Amino acid sequence: MSLWVYGFSECMKRARGFSTRSVDAGELKGIKGSVNTPIFQTSTFFYPTEDESTWNGAVPKGTYLYSRQGNPTIEAAENKIAALEGAERALVFSSGMAATSTLALSLLNSGDKMVSMEDIYGGSYNLFKNDLSRLGISTKFVSSVHTDDIVAALSPDVKLLWLESPTNPLLKIVDIPEICKAAKEMGVLVAVDSTFASPINQNPIELGADLVMHSCTKYLNGHSDLLAGTVAGSNELMAEISKRRTTMGGVIDPFGAFLLLRGMKTLAVRMRQHNANAMMIATYLQGHEKVQKVNYPGLPSHPQHELARKIMRGFGGMVSFDVKGGVQGAERFMRSLELINRASSLGGVESLASMPLNTSHTAFTPEDRLKLGITDSMIRLSVGIEDAEDLIDDLERSLGQI
Ligand SMILES: Cc1ncc(COP(=O)(O)O)c(C=O)c1O
Structure with missing residues (x-):
């Protein structure tokens, strides 16, 4: 070629x-x-x-x-x-x-x-x-x-x-x-x-x-x-x-x-927006009183942030976090979302939220999930390319419902 x-x-x-x-x-x-x-x-x-x-x-x-x-x-x-x-x-x-x-x-x-x-x-x-x-x-x-x-x-x-x-x-x-x-x-x-x-x-x-x-x-x-x-x-x-x-x-x-x-054809431009939006959202979530823990390799608090900086050019559009209030808190949060879609899968232009508990990790026992570090109150976000401010408004309102 x-x-x-x-x-x-x-x-x-x-x-x-x-x-x-x-x-x-x-x-x-x-x-x-x-x-x-x-x-x-x-x-x-x-x-x-x-x-x-x-x-x-x-x-x-x-x-x-x-x-x-x-x-x-x-x-x-x-x-x-x-x-x-x-x-x-x-x-x-x-x-x-x-x-x-x-x-x-x-x-x-x-x-x-x-x-x-x-x-x-x-x-x-x-x-x-x-x-x-x-x-x-x-x-x-x-x-x-x-x-x-x-x-x-x-x-x-x-x-x-x-x-x-x-x-x-x-x-x-x-x-x-x-x-x-x-x-x-x-x-x-x-x-x-x-x-x-x-x-x-x-x-x-x-x-x-x-x-x-x-x-x-x-x-x-x-x-x-x-x-x-x-x-x-x-x-x-x-x-x-x-x-x-x-x-x-x-x-x-x-x-x-x-x-x-x-x-x-739009992969590079989409990824720039996924990376930027996810970084903004992870930073926002990290400071939120209803959020226990945020996982995002772009955050300096991520235990492998330096490794991610070394081998990756961007940190991606996936963010996961634990909400306070256990599984009931997570369910209330999920039900309150209006812009972010409640669905599994990832990587599309639209933002998606799911709970590993009932999607990707149903095959695991609660003990095995916990051993991996996956709590019942964990939310996984596939951050899309919408305006980050609108996504944060949706998150803020939904976290308020916990
Ligand atoms: C990391 C990863 N690898 C592989 C697959 C399997 O891909 P597909 O659903 O296109 O068969 C998935 C699907 O969710 C995935 O998330």
Whole structure:
């Protein structure tokens, strides 16, 4: 791709900025004069040959045969993500879970061992604990995010390490560079679920990881109207994952890829507003008499604030906090919200509030939730891109109802 470089003199070559990459990278321009990437809404393509009797079935680069294997609109979305993550190649899937399961089933065989943080998205936890185990793939879960504890669980016979940072809903930060350094010495592949950060705030591959995964349902698409997922990494690893995506079939459809492309054009500008709004709201909440504790990596009071400053360019749009008054207080707060929507998921332009107690962490016992630090009065906010003052008015009124 010549997408990376401005046409100045050689000495002025540099990677294009994130706003430019969000808008421009990957787009298939000029087809019938179109400024936008067309939607190739087709399941199949004409054979890439004039001579069927001698054709061996190979599909040369830039040609297509069947959309489960490849499609120009899907590839455009993949090329934009690769440019945003600084990866050689990205693949897009029908959901984040399709991305994670295809990654795992591509790289792991029966008898293999993996290590994962315990504090990860519930669907990934279920996949590793209950489904990969059925296939003879064992996962050791580490109940801490600290580098020493994670590295201590690794050994040369571990095939894959799964990290997630920032974590849900406590916004803990994992020292990706230090852990990757240790993993590399032992020959362990590292994959990072970077959904909460988005490529604007964090690039795990640049930090030493082999693969980065996102639920594109969240920030990458950004409009709460699509399910999608992605994995990005080296050509070599992605070739394996691509083969399995074709076999297992979890590819996105062309219209979904178009929605994702359209959403990603505003990714950098959206993330700037998410970052700024979340910082204002976390600061406001921290000083509120009805609030017990605020978790946001941008706050100097966050125990890993310095690490977040080191590895992230922005602190993201997710904030969690404990209200006073226990679970009843939290319920009264939730019922009083007018502008902020009571819904799970995250990363859209509209603000959402949920309680981990009855959404992301229902599978955990109350004791296990408390062990992780998740109280029954915890609220998780996905801060949108509305005016921060209006969001704060809604929070102020609702906290007043506790
Ligand atoms: C951090 C994280 N990873 C992965 C997923 C799974 O993504 P999807 O819902 O697109 O399958 C989610 C979904 O909430 C998530 O929050």
